[in-house]
Amino acid sequence: MLSIRKVILYKHGVGFFERQGQVEGDEALTLSFKTTEMNDVLKSLTVLDLSGGCIRNMSYESTKPMVQQLEEIAFHIPQERALTGLLGQLNGAHIEVITASRQVSGVIAGVERVEERVETLVVPQYWLTLLADGALQKIDFRDIQQFVLQDDSIKKDLQHLLEIMIASKQKDNKSLTIFTQGEGKRSVLVSYVTEMPVWKTSYRILLDDSEQPSHIQGWALVDNTQDEDWDNVSLSLISGLPISFVHDLYSPRYQQRPEVKVKHEPAYAPPILESGSEAMLDVMMDLSEEDDEPVAACAAPAPMSSQQAVRARSAQVQTQTQEIGDLFAYEIRTPVTVKRNQSALVPIVYAPFEGKRVAIYNAAVRAQNPMSAVLFKNTTGLVLEGGPVTVMADEQYLGEAMLETLKPEEEKLVPFSVELGCRIRLDHHSDEQPVHLVTVAQGQVMLMHHQIKQTIYKIMNKTQRPLDLFLDHVFRAKWSLVDTPQPYEETDTVYRFRCQLEPMSEREFVVREIGEQYQAYAFNHVQPDLLNTWMTHQFLNQQTRAVFEHIIQLNGQITQAEHGIRTQNKVIDRVFKNQERIRQNLGALGGLGDEKGLRDRYVKALNEEEDQLQHLRDEVERFGVAQEKARQTLLSLTQSLHMKALRQGGTWVYE
Numbered sequence: 001m002l003s004i005r006k007v008i009l010y011k012h013g014v015g016f017f018e019r020q021g022q023v024e025g026d027e028a029l030t031l032s033f034k035t036t037e038m039n040d041v042l043k044s045l046t047v048l049d050l051s052g053g054c055i056r057n058m059s060y061e062s063t064k065p066m067v068q069q070l071e072e073i074a075f076h077i078p079q080e081r082a083l084t085g086l087l088g089q090l091n092g093a094h095i096e097v098i099t100a101s102r103q104v105s106g107v108i109a110g111v112e113r114v115e116e117r118v119e120t121l122v123v124p125q126y127w128l129t130l131l132a133d134g135a136l137q138k139i140d141f142r143d144i145q146q147f148v149l150q151d152d153s154i155k156k157d158l159q160h161l162l163e164i165m166i167a168s169k170q171k172d173n174k175s176l177t178i179f180t181q182g183e184g185k186r187s188v189l190v191s192y193v194t195e196m197p198v199w200k201t202s203y204r205i206l207l208d209d210s211e212q213p214s215h216i217q218g219w220a221l222v223d224n225t226q227d228e229d230w231d232n233v234s235l236s237l238i239s240g241l242p243i244s245f246v247h248d249l250y251s252p253r254y255q256q257r258p259e260v261k262v263k264h265e266p267a268y269a270p271p272i273l274e275s276g277s278e279a280m281l282d283v284m285m286d287l288s289e290e291d292d293e294p295v296a297a298c299a300a301p302a303p304m305s306s307q308q309a310v311r312a313r314s315a316q317v318q319t320q321t322q323e324i325g326d327l328f329a330y331e332i333r334t335p336v337t338v339k340r341n342q343s344a345l346v347p348i349v350y351a352p353f354e355g356k357r358v359a360i361y362n363a364a365v366r367a368q369n370p371m372s373a374v375l376f377k378n379t380t381g382l383v384l385e386g387g388p389v390t391v392m393a394d395e396q397y398l399g400e401a402m403l404e405t406l407k408p409e410e411e412k413l414v415p416f417s418v419e420l421g422c423r424i425r426l427d428h429h430s431d432e433q434p435v436h437l438v439t440v441a442q443g444q445v446m447l448m449h450h451q452i453k454q455t456i457y458k459i460m461n462k463t464q465r466p467l468d469l470f471l472d473h474v475f476r477a478k479w480s481l482v483d484t485p486q487p488y489e490e491t492d493t494v495y496r497f498r499c500q501l502e503p504m505s506e507r508e509f510v511v512r513e514i515g516e517q518y519q520a521y522a523f524n525h526v527q528p529d530l531l532n533t534w535m536t537h538q539f540l541n542q543q544t545r546a547v548f549e550h551i552i553q554l555n556g557q558i559t560q561a562e563h564g565i566r567t568q569n570k571v572i573d574r575v576f577k578n579q580e581r582i583r584q585n586l587g588a589l590g591g592l593g594d595e596k597g598l599r600d601r602y603v604k605a606l607n608e609e610e611d612q613l614q615h616l617r618d619e620v621e622r623f624g625v626a627q628e629k630a631r632q633t634l635l636s637l638t639q640s641l642h643m644k645a646l647r648q649g650g651t652w653v654y655e
Helices: 035-044 066-071 082-087 152-167 528-536 542-588 593-640
Strands: 003-010 014-024 028-034 046-049 054-060 094-099 103-118 121-132 135-140 144-149 173-181 185-195 200-207 213-224 230-239 319-324 327-338 342-352 354-362 371-377 387-393 396-403 411-418 422-441 444-461 467-474 494-501 505-522 643-648 651-654
Touching: 014 028, 028 035, 028 185, 035 173, 035 185, 046 054, 082 103, 094 121, 103 135, 144 152, 173 185, 200 371, 213 230, 213 327, 213 354, 213 371, 230 342, 327 342, 354 411, 371 396, 387 411, 444 467, 444 494, 467 505, 494 505, 528 542, 542 593
Parallel strands: 003 230, 200 387, 354 467
Antiparallel strands: 003 014, 014 185, 028 173, 046 185, 054 173, 094 103, 094 144, 103 121, 121 135, 200 213, 213 342, 230 327, 319 327, 354 371, 371 411, 387 396, 396 411, 422 444, 422 643, 444 505, 467 494, 643 651
16 A cells, blocks of 8 residues: 655645555555546656565556447446346357256357246246257256356456446546565655645734734645545645646557558469470578577666655644745645545744834825735745735734735735725826927937926825825836935835824825926928027027028928929819810711811810920929929938037037
8 A cells, every 4th residue: 555645735736746655575556546647647657666676567547438448348238137138248158057957068049038927917038048069958047046158258358348347437537556576575655746736825914912013824725636635744835836737648649650552463374384394483491590588677776875765754843945946845844634625724834023014005006095004024934925814913803915925034015904094195296397408310300308297195194193104106217206205115117105104193295206308390390480489499500590491491392393293283184184075076076067177176176285285294394303303402401410409507509
């Protein structure tokens, strides 16, 4: 019997199990697993003979469903009339029949059903037809005392059938058999990994009469979902994220192979040989036999040290944590018992800690009030895995919170209720500073100026006790604090400030942030009025102003050329439409009389409009050339124009 001696549960959903037991001689050991556990077991199973023996091999049940396994057996046992139904399927099998008066051996020829009338009832009776000594004999089933199957293959099939049927009653469990080899009594150690529920933690923070932190009590919640009790096992709880995966080792795997067909030679008629000649073919084959060397069935494992074979146990109830790379472990020193399909609370910590009751305000959590919290410093000496925490004082419930994973000496704020005795109101102000930097480059004018945003926290403490208040202020990226106390700490999204309030008092806490803002103007969008405004504020020097005036002039030329092209194209469209009308009219006229005169008139109008079209096309081309020339000049100016102006006091310095 291999009893569970050690259980290690991991946060990512697996459990490591260690079993140990005694074997004698070549004893076989059997373990039972759920089908869903087999892949993990086959991937991780380790078996050691600790006393000089060895492990020959292990076997486990097939993955085939019971229905498919039953189909592979030529007969089955019906639920009703099992005996007659079974023998009726064994026609041709050798059997020995023992009755009260005789013993007959023969071959089953069939089972016959007859009906007998007993008073008013019709009762079915069954007769076995047996071929014995060359004659068919009928034997009443009521006289038969015993059957003996004489066919070994049928015996094995029947035994296998019964094993399949009993295995199907075991709730989809699969057996794994370990075959050992050795002499005398020996210790065997078996370990493996299977899927298990994630272990959980919960805590209680106990405050003293003055509502100051006193002790923290922690419990681990473990679930035994197996069909076996954990009796006095060594329990460890591991936190972290080791790599783990599911890989199908249990299902048979087949490799597709190419199909090679035999090449058939055409058949020939028997040859007729000429007289005096013979055909003879001698084939000589030499067969050499080699003696096979015996292969060792197993190899003795390397000797284990006494430290590996003997595991220390502590009688004192205590827990310690141990860091293992990126993992850490809670080692429960007292043996633990958890019955099958039950769960348990296991104590992992009870210790004093450093801390203080405080309040923390975050407008996104609650706009009007801060939260009561415990400023918790982990001075327990243990790593505390994250989990829910209940806060109590003077045997009263105060609230609940979530405790994040804390390493020794790490500090966290743990809010647990709303502090209704304190109210906070926010006022916001914004002040835009004058432009202090102007850059002209890459087709844009950038006007840079500072903006100061001010948040005023108006705090009212209506309680009879002082408040140690933390303020969470969401900061703006790339903005900095100005004329503001340094924050107590800075998280990924907030500045956390700390301030003190006397009982029944009010105060303001002001947070000022300064950030750089800008306005961007494309060169093509600069108009004379905007240029004059910039010059009034001395954002540009005279040289840059002259270039912008040229740019404005070129933009006007480009706009004028675009307008000319659009206008000429509209006239061209009207001329085309009129020409189409004239051509349709010409098609309807003849060549005599008045129609001839009208035709000549239409032809003359077409010629005149062709001349007009040519003129319009020339105008479009002229506007296009002017537009392209202005664009090229504008591009050259845009690429070459660079300037930087910096305000120093009340004076602008240009670069």
